[in-house]
Amino acid sequence: MGGPDQYAQRHLDAEAPYYLASGNEVTIFEQAHQRKLAVMLKGPTGCGKTRFVEHMAWKLGRPLVTVPCHEDLTASDLIGRFLIRNDDTVWQDGPLTRAVREGAICYLDEVVEARQDTIVVLHSLTDYRRFLPVDKTGETLTAAPGFQLVISYNPGYQRMMKDLKPSTRQRFVAMDLDFPSEEHEAQIVHRESGADPATAHALVALAGRLRGLRDHGLAEVPSTRLLVATASLIAGGIPAREACYAAVVSPLSDDATLVDAMRDIVDATFV
Known part of the structure; x- marks a missing residue:
């Protein structure tokens, strides 16, 4: 206590x-x-x-x-x-x-x-x-x-x-309160992480797709906080896909099916 x-x-x-x-x-x-x-x-x-x-x-x-x-x-x-x-x-x-x-x-x-x-x-x-x-x-x-x-x-x-x-x-x-609009969220991610605007917008787009999995068993959707952490890794030189796997996908679920689905969405976002 x-x-x-x-x-x-x-x-x-x-x-x-x-x-x-x-x-x-x-x-x-x-x-x-x-x-x-x-x-x-x-x-x-x-x-x-x-x-x-x-x-x-x-x-x-x-x-x-x-x-x-x-x-x-x-x-x-x-x-x-x-x-x-x-x-x-x-x-x-x-x-x-x-x-x-x-x-x-x-x-x-x-x-x-x-x-x-x-x-x-x-x-x-x-x-x-x-x-x-x-x-x-x-x-x-x-x-x-x-x-x-x-x-x-x-x-x-x-x-x-x-x-x-x-x-x-x-x-x-x-x-x-709710997650900001896409434009506002991208501004926040860019401002808080130091990542470039294009990366910030791509991460926000990714979050939008992942948040759509809420009705498919994902208990917690990616927060703006997670996006800032991911963008910070990318700004530090970690490849975008690897950063997303570590800072977005893994924290959200241990379910193999959901993880595979999220990794597929990451791969489609960061070609």
């Missing part, structure tokens, strides 16, 4: 994290932040949800605390716990508590993976009260100006045991 120090806290960088908007998501997020509304981001793995939050934290001038959620995440992991140090007992804030105190944006990635009793502690921060009870210290913290709660999840992985309750969902402004 990890302690609070494992969670990433990111402050303002000199340069904005690169993000290419595909709709009005920036404006909606800005308005939600201004009106102290919590935000829920829905979209497939690797479509840019985390990068979007990083970009918005920079744009809004707020520190960002990111928590990758998992099934062992407890309320204490978020709020904090007493620790033994030098024969003394001291309190250490968890990432959620730090964000509340500092007026940071707290981003809970893949929140449906967390236990339901952990998610419940968020409720008082998602309405007009905007406070966090810290039972172990007897404190009730009012969120500092600028605090915002943001959660994300991949609807494609929803299961009955891994969904948010309606009472939780209705506390958030929901934004549906």
